[in-house]
Amino acid sequence: MKFLRIALVILGAIALAIGAWRPVAVKAGSPQQGQHPAGGVLQFKGEPLDLGDAAPRVGKLIANVGFIDIGGNRKNLSEIMGDSGLVVVIRDVFCPVSRKYGTRLGHIEDEYRDKGFGFLYVNVNKADTPEVVKDEIDAYGFEAPYVLDPGAPIAYVLEATTSPEVFVLDATRILRYRGAVDDQYGIGFTKVTPRKNYMVDALNAVEAGTEVESKGTIAPGCYLSLSGG
Template identity: 40%
Template sequence: MKSTNKTLFALLLALGVNAQALEPYKKSQATNWLGVEVVEPQLAGIGAAIADIPFFELRGHSSSLHKIAGPKGTVMVVRDPECPVSRRYGPRISAMANSYSDKGFSFAFIYLNEHLDADRLQKDARDLQVSGIKIGKGSFTIAQALGVRSTGDVFVLDSKQRLIYRGAIDDQYGFGYTQDAPTHNFLRNALEAELKGRSVVTPATLAPGCVIDADPEKDDLLPIPPDAALS
């Protein structure tokens, strides 16, 4: 009973105190997020090798996951410009991409909103102001392989394409939850650990955002890049 009361109290506190907390867009289902929730690494697929999946960039160039890998690894960022959590973290992830790309990590953004047209996706890609790869067609196939659950998910693959981190960027923002500053910088800590040759202390968490249905068939609903067709 005490546990139930504590949970209810935490929920009411988050909803009441955080008057400026983010809200889901339209009728999208929000993930449950009242702070940090660590996931068992084995259940999160940590250590699994990710296959070389082909895709098209928003600008039309074809490539694949293994081809875009950096010397130290690859950071895969879920992106949806209609999701408040994704938008809020845009400047932060862009700053990290600009910083860690110089340290050997490539950054790729997978767009998982099949309702947006090409102009809207291209505008968001420009607004990010980062040179990372922006993936269009093929995003949902990649999402299924990674096990994407939320628009707030990020993933880190090492130089051998093994998953070493998945989850939240940090613990500052969520639906019905916000802090003045993050207390756990999950993604940054994972990248620093990989640079130093150490194991990631917290390799998996849940992430705030809207629930993602990672159905590869949705790739057919994404805008087709100019003169492009998946082989």
């Protein structure tokens, strides 16, 4: 909880300094209409906020963290890295924004796996069981490794803050983008179509070997509660 409080203060300070966001942290209620069954889940309510050069860990080498996926396979980040890079997606089965992006992420994985990107889904929510995770994998067509990671070593290394935050690493494990998938969905809002496709733009830039224009955003969704912080 100490980590969460610090993260909230930092995020709020950045946003208020830029003047582009009024922070609203709300608590999810009972598990109705897609709300989180764990209750008391803080949510980032607002559109993605571009962090620019203040995006944490962007441009840095990410440690080669090991993990065990839900199939019992022991691997590390380098072992699942594609020729173009690696995408790490933070998941939470019952977070409403995570659910809205499930199908889209499955399609992006399918398209960009063929372009040389590895994918990894990471779920740090202790309330999500292997059974509900397997249901989500089937529903959205995820094919990449999926990790139930309550100890959160991968999330800590990336300094992840929300679900469904995404992280795009190049083939040398340098973090090139972190943040929202796009700007279509958030807590309390839905656009007909996205105006900014942050994740896909970053993937295209990394594949082409060019600079990523938007290096990081605050991603709308459910704040992570990481133990040990």
